[in-house]
Amino acid sequence: MINIALCIYSAVKLKLIMQKIVIFFTLIQTFSVLGTADLEVGFYQDSCPNTEQIVRSTMEQHYSADLKIAPAILRLHFHDCFVRGCDGSVLISSSSSEKTSPFNAGLSGFEVIDDAKNRLESGCPGIVSCADILALAARDAVSLTGGPSWEVATGRRDGSVSSALDTFNLPTPFDSVAVLKQKFLAKGLSAQDLVTLTGAHTIGRAECRLVSYRLYNYTGKGDVDPSINTNFANILSMQCPRKGSGRNLIPMDTGSPDVFDSTFFFNVVQGNGVLESDQKILDDMSTRAYVRTYAGFDQAANSFESAFADAMQKMGGIEVKTGSEGNIRKVCSVLN
Ligand code: HEM
Known part of the structure; x- marks a missing residue:
């Protein structure tokens, strides 16, 4: 009788320990997810609801003045994502930034992103990242030229490093x-x-x-x-x-x-x-x-x-910075 009682007691104790272990690992998982949040469609829905419309109308305006803006922006997004992830690092203007690399020769359209950023800063200062503006503008570039459209998950944060030395992994037309x-x-x-x-x-x-x-x-x-x-x-x-x-x-x-x-x-x-x-x-x-x-x-x-x-x-999801990583630049061409 005593043996049976001991058995039941041990089983209950083991169950409680197992429950605590499960709760512990669930908490660890939750905290690690909070640290590296994912991108999300409609990320600015509450913080800056007109983000996508403002980027779109900026693109439309520049595109109607010069059709070459569309391919320029699409290429810019690609060159951004392949170097340090989609973090707006390609947009930085400095004597040794990515932009100065021969791999990035011929990139253009920077003024469109600067323009969209200015418009967004006037209504929602410090909210929308340059990396997101570029990702949204690239989507708009494709749809404006008659291509498909897609939902752009946002929430990218801007990087704080931009070096020409990092651009060697960009593809070249001479690569096999x-x-x-x-x-x-x-x-x-x-x-x-x-x-x-x-x-x-x-x-x-x-x-x-x-x-x-x-x-x-x-x-x-x-x-x-x-x-x-x-x-x-x-x-x-x-x-x-x-x-x-x-x-x-x-x-x-x-x-x-x-x-x-x-x-x-x-x-x-x-x-x-x-x-x-x-x-x-x-x-x-x-x-x-x-x-x-x-x-x-x-x-x-x-x-x-x-x-x-x-x-x-x-x-658009390559090596993105989210959550508490990176920052939101004030001006897209200048590190904070
Ligand atoms: C597969 C590897 C790729 C190579 C080797 C490559 C190479 C090039 C080169 C050499 C140019 C001409 C640049 C110039 O004359 O200044 C160019 C233009 C362009 N690339 Fe790529 N590219 C590649 C992939 C991509 C990808 C993945 C995208 C975007 C998703 C892209 C978008 C563009 C666009 C839109 C242009 C035209 C830019 C303009 O007219 O302003 N490319 N690419």
């Missing part, structure tokens, strides 16, 4: 597909994401200096890159003459450089990719099928747009 895949994988993005996000080149332009070597001296013997369609090589040679054209800007999606569509992939399948890295995603077996699918060869052509929206949401 293996290297590009590696650079994307390091940011949690797959081979499919690489192809999908490269589709951003459906809008915007590239300088001839990044293309001419494919036309005039591909292997150092005065030859043409054999992956370029011959007719297209002739067109490119007219746009980028051998001498003095380095700074000329040429469309990366021949035929519709101001419209967000899937013709970029169709062009690549035809050998009409402008950047070498754009053309090479057709040759590599791990990326080829996605290019063909988005071009409309293997499946419905419009699968690109929804994949692009998903990939942008993924890219």
Whole structure:
């Protein structure tokens, strides 16, 4: 009888200890989640309810004055996210900031983000991060050019470091597909994401200096890159003459450089990719099928747009600072 009572007593005690252990671990989990809050759609709903409309109307205004703003902002967001995460570090102006790196040559559109920030600061000072403004503006850039739209989770905090030395992991048009895949994988993005996000080149332009070597001296013997369609090589040679054209800007999606569509992939399948890295995603077996699918060869052509929206949401979450990390900059081009 005494033995049975002892057994029941031990079982009850063990149960209580187990309950305490469960409560302890639940508390630890809760505190660690509080320290690193996640991004959230509508993060500014209470603190600055008009955030998304203000960014949108700023974009609309700049875009109606100059269509080139849309691709510029989209590229800016990409270059922000790949270096120290999406934390607005690309926006900083200083003698050694990311902006000064050769990897970031040709970036533009900074004034649009500064403008949106000014407008937001006048109603909600110190609330909306520059990193979020850029992520929202990039979404608007795509929808303004006829592409998809998506919900942007917000709550990013701004970084307090911006160094040109950190930009080496940005992809270049001279990288092999293996290297590009590696650079994307390091940011949690797959081979499919690489192809999908490269589709951003459906809008915007590239300088001839990044293309001419494919036309005039591909292997150092005065030859043409054999992956370029011959007719297209002739067109490119007219746009980028051998001498003095380095700074000329040429469309990366021949035929519709101001419209967000899937013709970029169709062009690549035809050998009409402008950047070498754009053309090479057709040759590599791990990326080829996605290019063909988005071009409309293997499946419905419009699968690109929804994949692009998903990939942008993924890219916008790279190494973000949230909760008590980072800060909210007062001026986007200046560290607090
Ligand atoms: C896959 C690796 C990528 C490489 C190697 C690459 C490279 C380049 C290069 C060389 C240019 C032309 C820059 C100039 O002439 O100044 C460019 C432009 C552009 N890139 Fe990329 N890019 C890549 C991925 C991306 C991604 C992921 C996005 C956005 C999601 C993006 C968006 C753009 C846009 C919109 C432009 C046109 C900019 C303008 O017209 O102002 N790129 N890219």
